[in-house]
Amino acid sequence: MIAIDVQGLHKSFGGVEAVRGLDFHVEEGEVVAVLGPNGAGKTTTVEILEGYLERDSGHVSVLGVDPAKGGDDFRQRIGIVLQECGITAYLKVGEVLTMHAGFYRRPRRVDEVIALVGLEEKAGSRIKSLSGGQRRRLDLALGLIGDPELLFLDEPTTGFDPTARRQAWEVVRNLGRLGKTILLTTHYMDEAQALADRVMVVTAGRIVAEGPPDSIGGRAHADAQIRFLLPAGVSITDLPLTASPEAAGMVLVSTAEPTGALHHLTGWALDAGHKLDLLTVTKPSLEDIYIALTATTDDEREKV
Amino acid sequence: MSALSGVGQRLRWEQKMYWRNPAAAAFTFAFPLMFLVIFTAINGNGHVTIAGGKVRFAQYYVPAIIAFGLISACYTNLAFSLSVNREDGVLKRLRGTPLSPVTYLSGLVANVIVISLILTALTTALGLIFYRVTFPGRYLGLVVAIAAGAFCFSALGVAVSTFIPNEDAAPAIVNFILFPVLFISGTFGTIKSSSGIAKVASVFPVRHLIELLVAVFNPKISGGTGISWADVGMLLLWGAIGIVVSLHRFRWEPRRP
Numbered sequence: 001m002i003a004i005d006v007q008g009l010h011k012s013f014g015g016v017e018a019v020r021g022l023d024f025h026v027e028e029g030e031v032v033a034v035l036g037p038n039g040a041g042k043t044t045t046v047e048i049l050e051g052y053l054e055r056d057s058g059h060v061s062v063l064g065v066d067p068a069k070g071g072d073d074f075r076q077r078i079g080i081v082l083q084e085c086g087i088t089a090y091l092k093v094g095e096v097l098t099m100h101a102g103f104y105r106r107p108r109r110v111d112e113v114i115a116l117v118g119l120e121e122k123a124g125s126r127i128k129s130l131s132g133g134q135r136r137r138l139d140l141a142l143g144l145i146g147d148p149e150l151l152f153l154d155e156p157t158t159g160f161d162p163t164a165r166r167q168a169w170e171v172v173r174n175l176g177r178l179g180k181t182i183l184l185t186t187h188y189m190d191e192a193q194a195l196a197d198r199v200m201v202v203t204a205g206r207i208v209a210e211g212p213p214d215s216i217g218g219r220a221h222a223d224a225q226i227r228f229l230l231p232a233g234v235s236i237t238d239l240p241l242t243a244s245p246e247a248a249g250m251v252l253v254s255t256a257e258p259t260g261a262l263h264h265l266t267g268w269a270l271d272a273g274h275k276l277d278l279l280t281v282t283k284p285s286l287e288d289i290y291i292a293l294t295a296t297t298d299d300e301r302e303k304v
Numbered sequence: 305m306s307a308l309s310g311v312g313q314r315l316r317w318e319q320k321m322y323w324r325n326p327a328a329a330a331f332t333f334a335f336p337l338m339f340l341v342i343f344t345a346i347n348g349n350g351h352v353t354i355a356g357g358k359v360r361f362a363q364y365y366v367p368a369i370i371a372f373g374l375i376s377a378c379y380t381n382l383a384f385s386l387s388v389n390r391e392d393g394v395l396k397r398l399r400g401t402p403l404s405p406v407t408y409l410s411g412l413v414a415n416v417i418v419i420s421l422i423l424t425a426l427t428t429a430l431g432l433i434f435y436r437v438t439f440p441g442r443y444l445g446l447v448v449a450i451a452a453g454a455f456c457f458s459a460l461g462v463a464v465s466t467f468i469p470n471e472d473a474a475p476a477i478v479n480f481i482l483f484p485v486l487f488i489s490g491t492f493g494t495i496k497s498s499s500g501i502a503k504v505a506s507v508f509p510v511r512h513l514i515e516l517l518v519a520v521f522n523p524k525i526s527g528g529t530g531i532s533w534a535d536v537g538m539l540l541l542w543g544a545i546g547i548v549v550s551l552h553r554f555r556w557e558p559r560r561p
Binding site for chain 1 (some may be wrong): 313317320321324325392393394396397399400401402404470499557
C-alpha cells in the first residue's frame with residue numbers, strides 16, 4: 001500500500017517557485033527523511049501533504065485522500081508535528097494532551113504518550129515552565145495522541161541537546177517498529193542516517209537524489225578516503241600515490257581499491273621510516289554526499 | 305461526539321484557560337466595575353432624563369456598564385485572544401487536528417457569553433445593592449438584549465481580529481476602534497438623542513445596545529419587554545456584517561514573513 005503519492009507537484013509564492021515538480025511516494029510503514037537546506041521547499045511540501053497549503057498543480061494523495069479536500073476525517077488519521085508552533089497557554093502538560101485526545105475518535109492513552117516521550121516528571125507542570133527540548137517533546141506527544149497511521153515530523157529535533165535528540169530518535173524508531181508511516185524533514189545528516197529507511201535530498205524545490213542512507217548518491221560505491229598527516233620533510237609529490245592536500249597538514253587519497261593502496265602506502269612509509277600519524281580510512285559521510293549533491297545544483301542554478 | 309457535547313467540552317477548556325490567566329480576567333472584570341464605582345461616585349446624586357422621565361444617574365449607568373462589560377467580554381476578548389493565538393501558531397496547530405472549526409469557534413463564543421453573563425449579574429447585583437437601582441423584572445427583554453449584543457459583538461470581535469497584523473498591535477487596534485464609539489454612544493453619561501453626536505453614534509452598534517438595556521431597566525415605563533426592535537435589528541445587522549467579514553478574511557496561520 002502506498003501512503004503518500006506525489007506527482008508533478010508545483011507551488012509558488014508570489015512568483016517564486018518553492019516546489020518545482022516533485023515526484024515521490026512513501027510506502028505504508030516506511031520512514032522517509034526529506035533532507036535539504038533552508039528554503040529548499042521541504043516545509044512547503046509537507047504543509048501541502050498535511051492539508052495546510054493548496055498546491056498550484058500536480059497530483060497528491062495521502063492515505064488515499066486529497067489533503068486539500070481531506071477535512072476532519074483525514075485529520076483523524078494523521079499526526080502533525082509542525083516547526084515552532086504555539087501551544088494553548090495556561091494548561092498543564094497532561095491537560096493539553098487530554099484536551100487534544102478529545103478531538104480524536106480513538107486516541108492513545110495520555111499517560112502512555114507522556115511516558116513515550118519521556119515527560120513523566122512534567123505531566124503536572126504548566127506549558128510555560130517547559131524548556132525548549134521539553135516543549136518539542138510535547139509537540140511530538142501531541143502529534144501522537146490521536147494514534148495516527150501517518151506522522152509528519154517537520155525538523156523534530158532542531159534545538160535539542162544531544163541527549164534529548166537521542167531520546168527523540170528512540171521514540172521515532174519505536175514508532176517505526178510499530179509500523180507507522182513517518183515522513184520527516186531535517187537538515188541533520190545523522191538524523192536522517194539514524195532514522196530513515198530512505199532519504200530524499202531536496203534542493204531548490206527538486207529532488208536531486210533518493211535512496212537508502214547507506215547508498216544514496218552512489219555512497220555504497222564511492223571511493224574510500226585515506227587521510228593522514230603528511231610526514232615532516234616529505235612533499236606531497238614524494239608520496240607513492242596521488243594525494244590532495246587538506247587543512248592542517250593532512251592529505252587525502254581517494255581510491256576505489258583501499259586494500260592495495262594502503263599496502264602500497266604503508267610499505268613505502270615503513271621503508272622510508274615515516275610514521276603516518278592520524279591515519280584513517282573512511283567512506284564519504286552522508287554529509288559529504290549531501291554537500292556534493294546540493295553544491296552541484298547550486299552551480300547548475302547559477303549557469304541558468 | 306455530538307456537536308453540542310463537542311461545544312460543551314470546548315467551553316469547559318476555554319473556561320479553564322480563561323480563569324488561569326488572571327491578568328486578562330481581571331482586566332475584563334475590573335474595568336467595567338471600576339468605571340461603575342468611579343462614575344457613580346462623581347455623578348451619584350445627579351439625575352438624567354430618559355424615556356418616561358428623570359431617573360437617578362445610576363439607573364442609567366448600571367445598564368450602560370452592563371453593555372460595556374458585554375462588549376469587553378465579547379468583542380475585546382475575542383479580538384485579542386484570536387489574534388494572539390493565531391500569531392502564536394495555536395490556531396494552526398488546532399487546524400491540523402480533527403477539531404472542527406465550527407465547534408472551536410462556538411466554544412470561544414460560548415465562553416465569552418458565560419463571561420458576559422457573570423459580568424451582567426455582578427453589575428446588576430452591585431446596582432441593586434449599593435446604588436438603589438430598580439430592575440422592573442423584564443427578564444425576557446434582558447435575555448433578548450444580551451443575546452443580540454453577544455451575537456453582534458462576538459462577530460465583530462472575530463472580524464476585527466482578522467485586521468490585527470501582530471500581537472503587539474492588538475491592544476491599539478482593538479481599543480482605537482472601541483473607545484471613540486463608546487464615548488459618543490453614551491457609555492459614560494447620557495447623550496441627547498437629538499444631538500449630532502447621537503446621530504453619528506446611532507450608525508454604530510454600541511448605542512443601540514445601551515438603549516436596549518436602559519429601556520429594560522427603565523422604571524418610568526410600564527410593562528412589556530422594554531425592547532425596541534429597531535435597536536435589536538441594528539445589532540443583528542452589525543453582527544451579520546461581522547460574520548461576512550470574518551468568513552471572508554479569517555486565517556488560521558500567522559502571516560508569513
